[in-house]
Amino acid sequence: DIQMTQSPSSLSASVGDRVTITCQASQDISNYLNWYQQKPGKAPKLLIYDASNLETGVPSRFSGSGSGTDFTFTISSLQPEDIATYYCQQYDNLPSFTFGPGTKVDIK
Amino acid sequence: EVQLVESGGVVVQPGGSLRLSCAASGFTFDDYTMHWVRQAPGKGLEWVSLISWDGGSTYYADSVKGRFTISRDNSKNSLYLQMNSLRTEDTALYYCAKDTVRATSTFDYWGQGTLVTVSS
Numbered sequence: 001d002i003q004m005t006q007s008p009s010s011l012s013a014s015v016g017d018r019v020t021i022t023c024q025a026s027q028d029i030s031n032y033l034n035w036y037q038q039k040p041g042k043a044p045k046l047l048i049y050d051a052s053n054l055e056t057g058v059p060s061r062f063s064g065s066g067s068g069t070d071f072t073f074t075i076s077s078l079q080p081e082d083i084a085t086y087y088c089q090q091y092d093n094l095p096s097f098t099f100g101p102g103t104k105v106d107i108k
Numbered sequence: 109e110v111q112l113v114e115s116g117g118v119v120v121q122p123g124g125s126l127r128l129s130c131a132a133s134g135f136t137f138d139d140y141t142m143h144w145v146r147q148a149p150g151k152g153l154e155w156v157s158l159i160s161w162d163g164g165s166t167y168y169a170d171s172v173k174g175r176f177t178i179s180r181d182n183s184k185n186s187l188y189l190q191m192n193s194l195r196t197e198d199t200a201l202y203y204c205a206k207d208t209v210r211a212t213s214t215f216d217y218w219g220q221g222t223l224v225t226v227s228s
Contacts, residue, residue, distance in 0.1 A: 001170075032212070034214050034215075036153075036215075038153075043203055043218035043219065043220055043221060044153065044203075044215070044218055045218070046214065046215060046216050049208070049212075049214050049216075050212075055216070087152065087153055089153075089155075089215075091212055091213040091214060094167065094213070095158065095167030095168065095169075096155070096169065096170070097155040097213045098155070099152055099153040099154070099155070100152075101152050102152045102153075
């Protein structure tokens with residue numbers, strides 16, 4: 001099975017800061033990676049698909065990059081409404097679609 | 109507007125059975141692969157199962173294989189998860205999730221979840 005790791009596990013940043021989260025796969029997954037946002041008490045929301053494509057309606061301050069085993073998720077200017085836990089998810093390996101452990105983002 | 113509404117979550121004893129349902133609306137249900145994803149209290153997300161648009165293909169996480177069965181009724185726009193031989197580690201919020209048109213196991217819409225608690 002493909003294992004996914006994320007770092008950091010949590011971070012605290014100021015409004016307007018640039019925030020970067022990394023996700024690493026245990027083997028090459030090409031660009032078969034998605035990013036989700038989960039706010040407290042809510043269902044996850046798809047933000048980025050295929051590693052770098054912004055889902056319709058998602059603000060452009062969110063972006064993703066990477067391929068192979070190393071991926072990056074960036075919030076270019078952190079906003080108060082971005083407080084959430086962010087998960088990466090690989091879909092290269094049917095039928096095991098593993099999520100990363102999550103990165104909790106707070107406002108400093 | 110796409111809506112997914114799960115139901116059926118309750119408190120059940122270890123070894124017991126339960127059937128979850130997901131009512132879908134706002135899209136052509138029988139065009140899409142559907143999934144169940146779960147989240148244990150305070151923990152991360154775990155994919156559980158998928159079913160193809162016509163029910164012809166199903167897949168399961170190793171953790172539930174042989175105990176859970178996914179099914180769908182396209183005439184009722186409904187998705188189901190039959191859960192047997194439940195274990196305490198199955199305690200979680202169970203989400204129904206819709207796949208994208210490309211069926212890449214990318215979850216573009218989620219329900220609000222239904223809570224299953226396995227406890228004696």
